[in-house]
Amino acid sequence: MLDSIRKKHIQKSCDKAICAIAGGNPQPLEVIHDLMGHEIFSVVLQIVGSHADADDVYQEVMLTILQSAEQYILETNAKAWILKIARSRATDLLRRQRQHIPLEEVESLLPQEDGIGDVVESMSVSDAMKTLSPDDRLILSLKLHSGLKLREIAEVMSMTDSAVEKRYERAIAKLRKILK
Numbered sequence: 001m002l003d004s005i006r007k008k009h010i011q012k013s014c015d016k017a018i019c020a021i022a023g024g025n026p027q028p029l030e031v032i033h034d035l036m037g038h039e040i041f042s043v044v045l046q047i048v049g050s051h052a053d054a055d056d057v058y059q060e061v062m063l064t065i066l067q068s069a070e071q072y073i074l075e076t077n078a079k080a081w082i083l084k085i086a087r088s089r090a091t092d093l094l095r096r097q098r099q100h101i102p103l104e105e106v107e108s109l110l111p112q113e114d115g116i117g118d119v120v121e122s123m124s125v126s127d128a129m130k131t132l133s134p135d136d137r138l139i140l141s142l143k144l145h146s147g148l149k150l151r152e153i154a155e156v157m158s159m160t161d162s163a164v165e166k167r168y169e170r171a172i173a174k175l176r177k178i179l180k
Contacts, residue, residue: 014078
């Protein structure tokens with residue numbers, strides 16, 4: 001119940017903030033930062049795999065919100081709109097980096113777990129997560145950590161609802177198999 005109330009609060013607050021930004025007031029960007037900053041950074045980090053790169057992309061996301069706020073359609077889904085921008089900017093960075101990095105080094109760009117945690121179980125989960133594709137890891141992260149619904153994830157990932165649902169189910173099944 002509280003989680004549902006919190007989600008609605010975030011949605012309404014971000015909705016209002018984006019509208020105010022579109023009206024020429026950049027100050028409400030702080031509201032988005034306060035309510036979604038950690039989530040935005042987590043999504044970006046999951047894609048780019050480097051804290052330094054994630055910091056840079058986070059700044060690009062905030063700038064894009066400022067520049068594109070007038071394109072947002074009121075009360076559609078502010079959270080998904082913001083996370084779609086984050087995914088897009090992170091993917092742009094990977095594309096730019098790939099242009100300058102030999103093919104054999106591209107694998108090092110894939111998101112890596114922080115390695116933080118001293119519990120063996122979490123390390124085995126981390127290892128199991130690395131067997132998933134970057135998109136599947138992002139889908140799991142958006143569902144399990146960000147609490148997005150599958151249709152919201154589909155919007156963020158520019159995929160169909162059924163494609164996200166299938167990938168989510170396959171990823172969970174693969175993790176269960178590995179972790180048994």
